[in-house]
C-alpha cells in the first residue's frame with residue numbers, strides 16, 4: 037500500500053498542477069524552467085518542421101521553479117525520498133545551493149519542497165536552513181536532513197482536492213508575504 | 214558601416230554578459246530560460262553519455278528572462294530591429310504579452326529591451342505600454358511601435374565598457390527599486 041504522491045501523481049506533476057491553478061486563479065505566476073539542452077543538429081523534413089537529431093543535456097545553473105507572488109521573487113526546487121526518517125543530501129546539487137544563496141543575497145525568497153512519499157507528507161523547507169546543513173555536510177557533517185528536523189523547522193503542506201499540493205498558503209505564511 | 218550590437222556582440226549575448234556581471238558582482242540574479250524542447254528519443258552510446266536523437270521545439274509559455282533585483286521579481290524579453298523608425302509588432306508573440314500581463318497583475322516588474330541595431334540604440338520599455346499597443350493593434354491599430362515613442366517613453370540604456378549593455382541602472386531608476 038505504498039502511495040506515490042497524491043492521486044497517483046508524481047511530485048513534479050503535482051507542482052505543475054498547483055502552478056496552473058495559481059496562474060488561472062490570479063494567485064501567482066510560477067513556472068518550471070525547461071531542461072537545458074544544447075542542440076547540435078536539426079533536420080528540416082519539410083518547411084514547417086524542425087526535427088532535432090543531435091542534442092545533449094547540459095548542467096543547469098539554477099533550480100527548477102521560480103516566479104512571482106505579490107511582487108516578491110520566489111525560487112525553489114523539489115526533492116523526494118522513499119525514506120521515512122531522512123532526506124538524503126545526495127538529492128541536492130551544488131549548483132542549486134549556490135543559486136539559492138545568490139537568490140537570498142538579492143532579497144529573493146528561496147525554499148525546497150520536500151516530499152516523504154512513503155509517509156505521504158510534504159513540507160516547505162526554507163533554503164537558508166538547507167544551505168546551512170549542506171555547508172556543514174561539506175565539512176564532514178551529516179549527509180542527510182533528519183525527518184524530525186524537517187517536520188519541526190519546515191511547514192507541512194496540507195492535502196487538498198484542487199490543487200492536490202497547495203503549497204502557496206504555506207509559502208505565504210512562512211515568509212509573511 | 215552598419216554595426217550589429219556593441220563590440221560585434223548580438224543582443225542576447227550582450228544581455229547574458231550583463232547578467233553574468235550582475236551575478237558575480239552581487240547586483241542581481243537574472244537568467245535566460247532554456248529553450249523548451251520535447252525529447253522523444255535518447256541513445257546511450259556509453260554508460261556516462263546521453264545523446265538525444267529525436268526532439269522537437271515546443272512553444273514557450275513565458276518570456277526569455279527573469280530574476281530578482283532587491284527582492285523584486287523582474288521579467289523581460291529582448292527584441293531587435295534593423296529599422297530606424299519603428300519596432301515591428303511581428304517581433305512579439307501573444308504568449309509573451311499574456312505572460313507579462315500575468316506578471317504585472319501579480320506585482321512583478323515587466324519590460325522589454327528594444328534594440329535599434331542600425332542606430333546602436335537600446336531602450337528599456339515598460340511592458341504595460343507595450344501591452345497597450347499590442348492590444349490596440351489586435352483591434353486594427355498600428356502594427357509597430359514608433360521609434361519616437363520608444364525614445365520618449367522608454368529609457369535609453371547607456372553604453373559602457375563592462376558590461377556593454379548595462380541595463381540595470383535604467384531598470385532601477387525607471388521602476389524605483
Ligand SMILES: [Mg+2]
Nearest residue numbers: 100113114115
Ligand atoms: Mg528537481
Ligand SMILES: [Mg+2]
Nearest residue numbers: 277290291292
Ligand atoms: Mg526573445
